Amino acid sequence: MTLTHKEILQLDKYYRIHLINQLSGVKGVHLIGTKSDEGISNLAIFNSVVHIGANPPYMGIIFRPLTVERDTYNNIKSNGHFSINSISEAIYEKAHLTSGKYASEISEFDIVGLTEDYCNDFTAPFVKESPIKIGVSYQEEHLIRANNTLLLIGKVEIIQIDDKLILEDGHIDHTKAATVSVSGLDSYYKNELMSRRPYVRI
Amino acid sequence: MTLTHKEILQLDKYYRIHLINQLSGVKGVHLIGTKSDEGISNLAIFNSVVHIGANPPYMGIIFRPLTVERDTYNNIKSNGHFSINSISEAIYEKAHLTSGKYASEISEFDIVGLTEDYCNDFTAPFVKESPIKIGVSYQEEHLIRANNTLLLIGKVEIIQIDDKLILEDGHIDHTKAATVSVSGLDSYYKNELMSRRPYVRI
Numbered sequence: 596m597t598l599t600h601k602e603i604l605q606l607d608k609y610y611r612i613h614l615i616n617q618l619s620g621v622k623g624v625h626l627i628g629t630k631s632d633e634g635i636s637n638l639a640i641f642n643s644v645v646h647i648g649a650n651p652p653y654m655g656i657i658f659r660p661l662t663v664e665r666d667t668y669n670n671i672k673s674n675g676h677f678s679i680n681s682i683s684e685a686i687y688e689k690a691h692l693t694s695g696k697y698a699s700e701i702s703e704f705d706i707v708g709l710t711e712d713y714c715n716d717f718t719a720p721f722v723k724e725s726p727i728k729i730g731v732s733y734q735e736e737h738l739i740r741a742n743n744t745l746l747l748i749g750k751v752e753i754i755q756i757d758d759k760l761i762l763e764d765g766h767i768d769h770t771k772a773a774t775v776s777v778s779g780l781d782s783y784y785k786n787e788l789m790s791r792r793p794y795v796r797i
Numbered sequence: 798m799t800l801t802h803k804e805i806l807q808l809d810k811y812y813r814i815h816l817i818n819q820l821s822g823v824k825g826v827h828l829i830g831t832k833s834d835e836g837i838s839n840l841a842i843f844n845s846v847v848h849i850g851a852n853p854p855y856m857g858i859i860f861r862p863l864t865v866e867r868d869t870y871n872n873i874k875s876n877g878h879f880s881i882n883s884i885s886e887a888i889y890e891k892a893h894l895t896s897g898k899y900a901s902e903i904s905e906f907d908i909v910g911l912t913e914d915y916c917n918d919f920t921a922p923f924v925k926e927s928p929i930k931i932g933v934s935y936q937e938e939h940l941i942r943a944n945n946t947l948l949l950i951g952k953v954e955i956i957q958i959d960d961k962l963i964l965e966d967g968h969i970d971h972t973k974a975a976t977v978s979v980s981g982l983d984s985y986y987k988n989e990l991m992s993r994r995p996y997v998r999i
Contacts, residue, residue, distance in 0.1 A: 597916065597957045603854055606967070613967030615851035618931060618956060620825035620883055620976045621988045622848075645847055645859055646824075648944040649817035652805055655941075655948075657847055657857075681822055688994065695997035714799065729820060737939040739857075741950055742850040746857075748943055754820060755799045765808070765815030769980050774822045776978060776988065778971050781996070784988040786823045789977065791984050792890065795897035 616779035624777040626690050626709075627656065628678035628720040629670035631699065636711055636720045638703035639667045640693045642777050644679055652751035654679060654731055660743040666699050668747070675733050676718045677749065680725035684773040687783050694780070717753055726772040728755040766791075818981035826979040828892050828911075829858065830880035830922040831872035833901065838913055838922045840905035841869045842895045844979050846881055854953035856881060856933055862945040868901050873949065877935050878920045882927035886975040889985050896982070919955055928974040930957040968993075 603611060625644045629637045643657035656679075658668050671677045682690045692707040704711050704720065712723035714730065721728040731749035738745055760772045769786055776784045805813060827846045831839045845859035858881075860870050873879045884892045894909040906913050906922065914925035916932065923930040933951035940947055962974045971988055978986045 596960050596963065597955065599917075600853070600952065600954050603953065603956070604852070608852070610967035611854075612851050614963065614969065615854045615953070616848060617967075617969040617971070618854075618929060618953075618958075619846050619848050619856060619881070620827070620929070621823075621971050621978050623822040623824045625822070643847060644821050645845060646818060646821050647859065647941060647946055649814050650806070650810070651802070651944070652813075652817045652820075653941075653943050654821060655859075657849065679821070684991070687991070691994040692997055695999040697999060715801075727820060727822070734943050735941070737941070737948065739849060739855075739937070739939070739948075739950055741855050741936050741952070742853070744849055746939065746941075746948055748941055750802065750943070751805065751817070751820075752802050753799065754805070756820075758798050761798065761816065765812035765819075766984065767816065767819040767980065769819070769823050769984075769986065775991065776823050778969065778988075782968065782971075782993050783991045784971065785991050786978060786980075786986040787989065789886070789889070789985045789987050792893040794983070795894055797897040797899060 613779055621776045621778045621784050624682050624775060626680040626682060626693065626722050626725065627667050628680060628722060629667050630674055630719055631670050632673050635700060636702040636704050637666045637670055638693050638709065638722065640690050647748060653734065653748055654729065654751060655746055655748050658745040658747060671733055671747065674718060677731050678719045678721045679729040679731060680722040681727035681772065682775050683726055684775055684785060686724050687775045714753060714755060721755065726757055726760060815981055823978045823980045823986050826884050826977060828882040828884060828895065828924050828927065829869050830882060830924060831869050832876055832921055833872050834875050837902060838904040838906050839868045839872055840895050840911065840924065842892050849950055855936065855950055856931065856953060857948055857950050860947040860949060873935055876920060879933050879951065880921045880923045881931040881933060882924035883929035883974065884977050885928055886977055886987060888926050889977045916955060916957060923957065928959055928962060
């Protein structure tokens, strides 16, 4: 099937959402933990966390346009800290439930049955059940003019990861961590390592 | 293991590259096809393609700082068009070979043994062997001040996908497409659908 831009715009709305969201393939999925000015914890699932740099370590998140209330974004802007937590097979069904539009006064940790965890003096909550936890501080943001989405950049302040998941050279064993991935907004995939390819020297 | 920002900076360079690149989990991996002003095709592997929007459809790519020659970036800026091609199990070893630093005068299609394909009047080459092909035009870019990486945004102009991979409601069957994912720069994973979770209504 070949579809032009014009034909894509003419597709049924939900057909288009599924197709275009899944076009870029299977991607990482994470739980973002934040805390409001009122001290209420928030937990939300995102499929748009991106690696920005390793030295110094930075991560990014794409936010949809701020036309509706976005607790996660607002909390990051006022508190300055957020956590990025990996989603394992054991918790992905609970993680998916955080996509519901709950009132800001309620913590999604309580609603879906995940446990808040804190580390050092970092103010945002981590997910105790997540094998890989990243504490991040707000750094900068960019408004994408094409459609008013936002790229938010954060600096990695702290990471917590089970020693058993890290190989001798720093590689992370995501099969052992049972990290799940997602296509679109609803299709969850498990990951199985096929091979590590050697650095290509020419 | 708990590591602070300062401790991360003190890690061995390659240990840090592996750890931080793999921290955000298993993500999509794609071949970007471009053409230079001199008419030479270029093909390069990226693990930083992001979904930006479905209506109208936009995609993004994160580029590392332009401190060395970046053929893909230069070709996109001068030609205006590029292709994003999915990587299946059948071609992932060839796809990985495009990460070598070959001279700009040589086409990676020829070096790694993948086939150039064209569609309508779209000027950038697609990868014939890729199950999902996306033709994209340059839209805008953002310089991330924290570390001089770039986010480049493109508009989806055309998509080509095997009818057998699209379900009735627009979902794409990435298990059937045998789409691979990557952790870091070298660890390739296969994807197996676990389940589709229902939209969360509250």
